[in-house]
Amino acid sequence: MSKIGVIIARFQSPYLHEGHKSLIESVRQQHNTMVIVLGISPVKGSRRNPLDFQTREKMIKKEYPDVMVLPLPDHPLDTKWSQNLDSLLANTFPGSQFILYGSRDSFKTYYSGTNATVELPENGSFRATLIREQISDKVMDSEEFRTGIIYAYANTYLKVYPTVDIAVLRNNKSALLLGRKDIDNKWRLLGGFSDPTDNSYEEAAARELREECGDIEVTPMQYEGSFRVADWRYQNESDKIITTLFSTEYISGDAAGSDDIAKVQWFSLQTVKEMMDSQRTAAEHIPQLTAILNKYL
Structure with missing residues (x-):
């Protein structure tokens, strides 16, 4: 009985490049039946995995309509992923035998299943990663391009953007450092968005504090x-922001507004309460300021 040729790949590219085609043609020449198994990321839409299964399936079938394309979700355990792959093939083609194909940096390092594997040489220096980088800022004037953008955003998970706010206190926690932005001339807590490079929200808070008011010395952040x-x-967006509020005590240094903070200034907690009542503080910071006043005023 002839074995079925199985290509394990991701094909995260806007088109099948010559490396993809060479891989497919090499396997087709050796097998009467061929199937392509596409890896499915647990992240719905990302820079590394921007294309969903259906989009990649249509791309493949446009040029190879007779090829079966199957989805295989990623798994944190290589052994379990290997078992899932073997089960997917066995259940789709009962009683058949398989040879699994991939190119350099393919699945072979992670696979521990029962099927034979073959690593095919690469044809040229084609890289889906490089292609994505080259077109990542390329704007096209077409209905298809705009439709694709809408589809991509509609098919990602709704997001919560994490931010941090910092209540810097001094004088036995009776005074609070606030910043003012030119965009609305309102006073607010210092802070901003957490970055992917931050190792914790405490680290993000310390970084934002340095960026917005200079290199002042403070005590460790307290949740x-x-x-x-x-x-x-x-x-008016479905995505929202959730902030983590920290307090810290001022030790030394001269605070000065920077980044998008035009000015920083110390206020007594009683003055902050009066500023809130007269709407001189940013509305989005009222819950955080209220929490600080309730605890320390």
Whole structure:
């Protein structure tokens, strides 16, 4: 009985490049039946895995309509992923035998199943990663391009953007450092978005504090709570912001506004309460400021 040729790949490219085609043609020449198994990322839409299964399946079938394409979700355990792959093939083609094909940096390092594997030489220096990088900022004037953007955003998970706010206190926690932005001339807590390079929200808070008011010395960050933020930028969006509020005590240094903070200034907690009552503080910071005043005023 002839074995079925199985290509294990991701094909995260806007088109089948020559490396893909060479791989497919090499396997087709050796097998009467061929199937392509596409890896499915647990992240719905990302820079590394921007294309969903259906999009890649249509791309393949446009040029190879007779080829079966199957989805295989990624798994954190290589052994379990290997078992899932073997089960997928056995259940789709009962009683058949298989040879699994891939190119350099393919699945072979992670596979521990029962099927034979073959590594095919690469044809040229084609890389889907490089192709994605080259077109990542290329804007096209076509209905298809705009439709693709809409499809991509509609098929990603709704997101919560994490931010941090920092209540810097001094004078036995009776005074609070606030910053003012030119965009609305409102006073607010210092802070901003967490970065993927931050190892913790505490680290993000320390970084944001340095960026917005200079290299002042403070005590370690203390968690105060978390709050959904009514940010005007996301008022009509499905994605939202949740902030983590920290407090810290000022030790030394001269605070000066920087980044998008035009000015920083110390206020007594009683003055902060009066500023909130007269709407001189940013509306999206009212819950955080209220928490600080309730605890320390």
